[in-house]
Every structure is written in C-alpha cells, then in structure tokens.
Amino acid sequence: MLSHNLLVNTGNVLSLSEARQKASQNSTDELIETLKIILNDKQSKGDGTTVINGKEDTSLQDVDRKDLKITVKVFISSPDVDLLKEALDQAFKALRTNIIESLVIAYKSAEDPENMLSSLKRIWSAIEEYVKVGKLSSVGLSDINTNTFIELFQWADVKPNIVQINLATCCVVPPALQEFTKENDIQLLTHSDPCGEYLKQLKLIDY
Template sequence: MSEEIPVIPKVTSLTVHSGNIVNWNRLKRHPNHGATAEIAECIDSALKTYLDSADKTALQYETSLECKSTKFMEALPADERGDLKVTVKVFLCKLLPPSTLKEGIEKVLTELNITFIETVILALPELEEDEEVSLSVIQPYWEALEEMVEGERVLSLGIADLSKEQLEELYNWAKIKPGINQVNLESCCVMPKDLTEYAKQNDIQLLSHNDARDILPNEKLSEIIKTNTTEKDSDFWEMLWVMRYSVLIKCRGIIKTKAYITKCGRDTRRRK
C-alpha cells in the first residue's frame, strides 16, 4: 500500500524552528554550507518530520503549521547565562509591519528561555532596482528595535549593508545608535575608506559577512514544500523573515549554539 501524501490546502503560515544545528551531523559534513543552504535544509527536515507524524486528515483543515526540531532544541542554563553572548541577525525577506521584528525576537527569547539578547542586527530586503534602502524605510523598524532596547529585551543594535551615507543618516537620526554595520565583502572586496573612517570616528564596528541579500528565494521555498507535500500545495509561498541566532561562550570564543527560526506565508486567494 502506497504511503499517503500529506496535503495542506488551507495552510497560509509556516514557522520552522531548526534547533541547534551545531549538533546536526549532516550539516557538520558541510562546514561551509552557507546560510541559504542551511535554511533550506532546516525547513526541509523540520517540515518532513512534522508531516510524517501528523494526522493526515487533520492536516487538511490546518491554517498554520509550527514545526520544531525538538531533538535539537536547547534552552540556555540560567547558571551559565553570564558566560554567554547571544546575537540575533534578523533577515526581513520583504517589507513587513515592524511588529514582525518583535514577534521573531520574542520567539528566540522564549526558545532560549532568556530575558534579553546582547545584540540584534537588522538586514533589510533588497528593494526594486531603482530603489535604495533610505532612512524612511529603516526608521519604523529601528523604532521597533529601540522599544525592545528600552524594554531591556535587547542590549545593543546593529545593521547590515549600509553605505557611509546611509549609516551616517541612521546614526544622526537614531535615539539608540547602531554599534555594528555588517558589510558583504562579495560586493566589495575591501571595506570602503569613507565607511571605515566614519565607523572609526563613531565607534561603530565594521564586520564582514557573506549572507545572500535574498536569503532563501521563494522558488527554492516552493520546491522544498513541493517535495514534502504536493505541487498544488507549493504554490504562492514566500519567505517573510528569518531569525538566525548564535550563542557564544565569551571566554573561549566558541559557538555553543547556532539556530534558525523562519516564517513563510502563502496567499491562497491567488488560486482563484
């Protein structure tokens, strides 16, 4: 008898918790996998595990799924918290309501069973070809993050991929100044001199990264969902946001935990 294929015709929201991928043996075999491949594998694995054990009849009526790799979920021991530093990089895959940031960050806090995060770094999506990430685009998200700092849920803020002019605009406007600007060295092999000088003058760390701006293309997401369900159920999905968090053992400089929480959405009205 053939295995019943899960169908999810009403699902419009999919959240995936990878758990600590430092302990994923299959990812250990590919140490330079890259964020896009890691996220794809996390969604594929967690969704497959969830669907394999789900009631196939009940699935047909679900509107949202939250898939957790429980085997790899790890809260931080309270007695070790002082020795650990938690950093979250928020990838917005499209321009969403600022409350989205709080939703994702709160999920990280809950998952790790902690009350605050040392650093949150904001990565905004790539806009249309003729558009740049202006201060007016950044402001509502930065204000939401500032509220989390004021509420002592986050201690410091950073941002990714700003030029010297963009960073200066944000710095001059912001109530809570950016302490980090991540620069993608694939787009510039050497840090721009004006950016380096400005960052030095204002005590801003310049860090390099190699994360794709489109961290997981929607086509790849649909392909993953199609593999685990049906072609019809893979239509009209899009990535909404990704939270990548890491836990560093301060005195040893060792990554104790690395994990992803991702959220995807689907507009089923487009089927009509």
C-alpha cells in the same frame, strides 16, 4: 485572503548529525540542508500558524547564562513593525531568554534611498523600544548604504553600534564608512550570509 504564518525552528543545527556530516557547506547550502531535515519532523497547527520544530537541544541547560553572548540576525523584506516584533518575540521564546546581547537587522528592499531611510526609521523605532526596556544590548544593521547608515545614526535616539558588510558584494570597505565607524566607536563587521533573491521572500531569523 486567508493569513497564514509558517514558523520553522531548526534548534541547534550542531545537534543534527546529518548537518554535521556536511560541515564544510557554505551558509546558503547549510540553511537549505537544515530545512530539508527539519521539514521531515513533526508539525503543529493552530491560530493560523504552522509550527515546525527541530530536535530539542538540551546542551545549554547546564551553562551559566552569564557566560553566553547571544547574537541574532533578522532578515526582513517589509518595514512592517508588527512583523519585526513577531520575529524578535519568537527569537526570545525559542532561545528561552529575556535578553539578546547583539541584534543585527538585514532589510532588503528595492526602495529608493529616501524611502529606504523612512522605512528604516520605522524599523529602528521598534528596535529602540526593546533596547529601552533592557531586552537588547548592541544593535546594528547589515548591508546598508553608507549615507543611509550615517543619516539613520544621526537621527536615532539609540545609536546603532554595529554595521555589517558582505565582502562577496563589496570587496573593499567604503572609506567613508570605515572612517565614520572609527570616529563613532561602531563595530564594522563582515559576513558571508546569502543575499540571493529568495531571502527577499522569507522572514528568517539566524541565531
């Protein structure tokens, strides 16, 4: 079976006039609309990868990097460390930076809790490598079971200091998670990112 990768770089969606005209969209509709726009742009092929680039955004060229805080969220459906590293390396390249201040991993899987923790440990070990060489600062996880998060935190060398929950699926923050984050100075954040089935089939980077 041939291996083929599809890399879609939307660029700054705010530079797309078509997307700005629909600014009231939710994040799911915004993603779909942006992909429709970008898929009409030029494509380049090579090394088993099709690359689709959005319109180049030059608005940050005159901005002092010290004044920016870059946040990246990676959606993955496999504990394959090579896929995670590829996603991160592509993010560094697309953003033209050597440092990402904040990284959140959203790992979607149907695994049971024990296997989920094992997979997350493999993923987290790769993240720790980037932190230790100074390429990542704050790192965390999204939509993770409270007990699994606590176990990972206690195991990890580099402790996650961010945890995100989706209020669309969890109307109340679990008291145990709220208490643990407060005791360990962890940022407890909410989000409205899509969590539909299609995300399980895609490797997406949001920044």
